[in-house]
Amino acid sequence: MLWKTVLLLALADQVLALENGLLRTPPMGWLAWERFRCNIDCDADPKNCISEQLFMEMADRLAEDGWRDLGYTYLNIDDCWIGGRDANGYLVPDPKRFPNGIAFLADYAHSLGLQLGIYEDLGNFTCMGYPGTTLDKVLQDAQTFAKWKVDMLKLDGCFSTPEEQAKGAGRSGLPGPRRMGWRRAPPWKGLQLWVQGEAPLWSLSFLTCGGKRSALRLQAASRASSVLRGGCCAPPGYPMMAAALNATGRPIAFSCSWPAYEGGLPPKVNYSLLADICNLWRNYDDIQDSWSSVLSILDWFADNQDVLQPVAGPGHWNDPDMLLIGNFGLSFEQARAQMALWTVLAAPLFMSTDLRTISAQSVDILQNPLMIKINQDPLGIQGRRILKDKSSIEVFLRPLARDAYAVVFFSRRADMPYRFRSSLAQLGFSGSGVYEAQDVYTGGIISGLQAEANFTVIINPSGVVMWYLYPTGEPEGPQL
Ligand code: GLA
Numbered sequence: 001m002l003w004k005t006v007l008l009l010a011l012a013d014q015v016l017a018l019e020n021g022l023l024r025t026p027p028m029g030w031l032a033w034e035r036f037r038c039n040i041d042c043d044a045d046p047k048n049c050i051s052e053q054l055f056m057e058m059a060d061r062l063a064e065d066g067w068r069d070l071g072y073t074y075l076n077i078d079d080c081w082i083g084g085r086d087a088n089g090y091l092v093p094d095p096k097r098f099p100n101g102i103a104f105l106a107d108y109a110h111s112l113g114l115q116l117g118i119y120e121d122l123g124n125f126t127c128m129g130y131p132g133t134t135l136d137k138v139l140q141d142a143q144t145f146a147k148w149k150v151d152m153l154k155l156d157g158c159f160s161t162p163e164e165q166a167k168g169a170g171r172s173g174l175p176g177p178r179r180m181g182w183r184r185a186p187p188w189k190g191l192q193l194w195v196q197g198e199a200p201l202w203s204l205s206f207l208t209c210g211g212k213r214s215a216l217r218l219q220a221a222s223r224a225s226s227v228l229r230g231g232c233c234a235p236p237g238y239p240m241m242a243a244a245l246n247a248t249g250r251p252i253a254f255s256c257s258w259p260a261y262e263g264g265l266p267p268k269v270n271y272s273l274l275a276d277i278c279n280l281w282r283n284y285d286d287i288q289d290s291w292s293s294v295l296s297i298l299d300w301f302a303d304n305q306d307v308l309q310p311v312a313g314p315g316h317w318n319d320p321d322m323l324l325i326g327n328f329g330l331s332f333e334q335a336r337a338q339m340a341l342w343t344v345l346a347a348p349l350f351m352s353t354d355l356r357t358i359s360a361q362s363v364d365i366l367q368n369p370l371m372i373k374i375n376q377d378p379l380g381i382q383g384r385r386i387l388k389d390k391s392s393i394e395v396f397l398r399p400l401a402r403d404a405y406a407v408v409f410f411s412r413r414a415d416m417p418y419r420f421r422s423s424l425a426q427l428g429f430s431g432s433g434v435y436e437a438q439d440v441y442t443g444g445i446i447s448g449l450q451a452e453a454n455f456t457v458i459i460n461p462s463g464v465v466m467w468y469l470y471p472t473g474e475p476e477g478p479q480l
Contacts, residue, residue: 018242020251023279024314025376026348027152027253029074030058030067031117034287034322034352038080038128042097048354050080051097055105061355063112065363070372074152075109076117076350077102082130089137091120091144106149117152118145122237122258127158138240139247146248153252155241157261242277255319256281265304271311280317280348283308287321289329291462294338295412297321301345302385302394312346312382319348326353326362333463336441339365340408340466343375344383344398370440370468374398374406383408386428393420393459395427404470407437411459418459425451434473440466447472 032050042049059075062068081102083094093102106116120141121132133141133155145153238258245252256278262268264283274281284300287293297320301308312318323342325335342349351366365371383398383406396408407427411418424435435449449455449469457465 018254018277018279019246020253020279022251022253022315023317025378025380026317026346027074027280028071028349028372028375029076029115029117029351030062030072030355031074031076031078031322031350031352032058033078034289034324035327035354036352040080040094040097049097050077052100052105056108058355059109059112059114062114065355066367067355068113070367070369071376072349072351072366073114074117074350075114076119076152076154077105078119078154079121079126079128079156080130081119082126085131089140091131091141101148102150103148106151110149115151116149117154117253117255118148118150119154119156121156121158121160122241123157123159125159127156132159133237133241135237135240138237139244142241142244142248142252145252146245146250149250150252152255153241153245154255154257155238156257160237160261239273239277253279255279259283260285264300265307271307275311275313275316279315280319282319282321284320287324289324289327291330291334294324294330294334294341298341302396305384309382309384312380314378314380317346317348317380318382320345322350322352323366324352325365326351326355326358331462332361333460335362335365337410337462337464339368339371340440340464341396341410343371344396344406344408344466346375346377346380346382346398349375368440370438371466374400374440374468377401377406387426389420391418391420393418395422397427400468402470404468406440407467407469409457409459409465409467411461411463413459413461415461417461419456420459421454421456423452423454424449432473433471435469436472437467437469440468 032054036048036050036054039045039049042051046053048054055075055077062072062075081093081098083092083098086092098105102116102118109116119126121127121130122138123132124134125132142153238256242254245254254277256274258281259269259271259274260282269283284297285293287297301318301320308318320342323338324330325339330338349366349372353362377398377400379399379401381399383396385394386397387393387395389395392412394410394412396406396410398406400406409420409422411420429435429451431451433450437446437449438444439446446455446467459465
């Protein structure tokens with residue numbers, strides 16, 4: 001095992017591409033975390049706890065209620081599924097909540113035309129304190145996932161500490177008794193302070209990479225770490241896992257959370273490296289069930305679009321996190337807005353809601369065929385915010401195949417439906433081309449759009465109007 005790990009580390013040091021050919025368009029599916037979190041109390045809450053039953057019921061809904069046929073094919077497990085490691089170090093699911101094992105769930109998903117995603121964390125523990133994948137376990141865990149016929153791996157970045165940290169772990173791999181201390185932590189070549197109860201509570205790490213760059217970061221359980229100072233090169237575990245997944249021979253889409261733990265921006269995050277080793281990556285904070293959370297994520301993506309927009313494309317996507325639609329925190333307008341904005345950003349569409357009880361109104365938003373066609377556009381170009389009007393209207397534009405565009409008019413106003421007067425010229429179009437637009441939500445057609453002609457759209461507070469805009473005459477789109 002050791003020589004294989006060394007070989008993988010060496011491989012990972014070379015330029016390495018994740019040659020799995022997957023996710024040429026953003027992934028779509030269902031992911032447990034935002035809605036179901038780490039609810040493991042199956043005695044008190046059997047219908048909603050993280051268990052085989054929950055995933056099987058969601059699989060049934062995906063297959064039977066039209067989701068799968070529209071492209072929502074991933075059924076993704078998140079944290080809190082792990083029971084421990086067996087005597088040979090292999091991961092095992094919680095035996096009570098996943099009595100038939102993960103391979104059984106994967107078979108079940110496949111039998112319904114779905115794909116199964118799983119979650120692990122590069123480090124001693126997952127964000128919720130379950131056994132993580134330490135560097136010496138990367139190869140073994142990749143092989144386990146492949147053996148189980150898993151189709152996607154989300155590799156989180158909490159407690160990215162080295163193998164030594166696991167020494168205090170109990171036999172099952174779960175954290176041991178409360179302790180606190182300074183620890184040497186190769187390969188990070190730093191010191192870490194740990195306080196542990198049932199799960200690691202927090203760590204303060206001094207990191208050095210290649211003897212040059214260093215960082216100080218604070219990391220708390222279930223939260224992204226904050227880099228307090230400095231920067232670092234990519235943790236070796238992510239390229240290693242990409243190599244290990246490749247080596248299994250099974251195409252497994254690879255979702256990397258590492259950028260979110262490093263502030264999501266260069267120089268700490270090297271997006272060219274990331275695009276070579278990951279199919280998608282979380283750049284920023286966890287989404288919560290609130291409009292303010294959606295806005296903070298949107299703002300960060302739009303403010304940093306010069307960095308983020310060029311790095312997305314077929315096979316490698318920025319991930320602003322799950323869709324909240326169907327849950328509790330968004331109004332109808334806000335739910336429509338999240339769907340439109342995520343689509344124009346070429347974001348993965350991972351629902352995280354209870355598909356057994358979802359309202360017809362939310363289904364309509366999530367199952368809008370034109371919306372999905374735009375999200376899945378084969379060019380895979382991420383859209384940009386092209387206008388921030390003083391009226392608190394913002395316009396986002398995404399170039400699509402066949403000289404078409406998606407346009408999202410987004411209102412940050414809190415008063416009343418706003419009559420936004422604009423023209424294609426204001427959105428960057430020139431020339432004499434004639435365009436037609438289809439309103440993605442109402443289906444209405446707006447014809448005869450030309451660069452200099454004014455039009456008016458009426459946008460509800462915290463809502464959107466979304467157009468699918470296509471040439472009817474000579475195509476002359478904006479220079480983006
Ligand atoms: C982190 C991730 C979340 C989720 C939780 C699980 O916070 O960013 O998406 O996976 O861990 O503990």
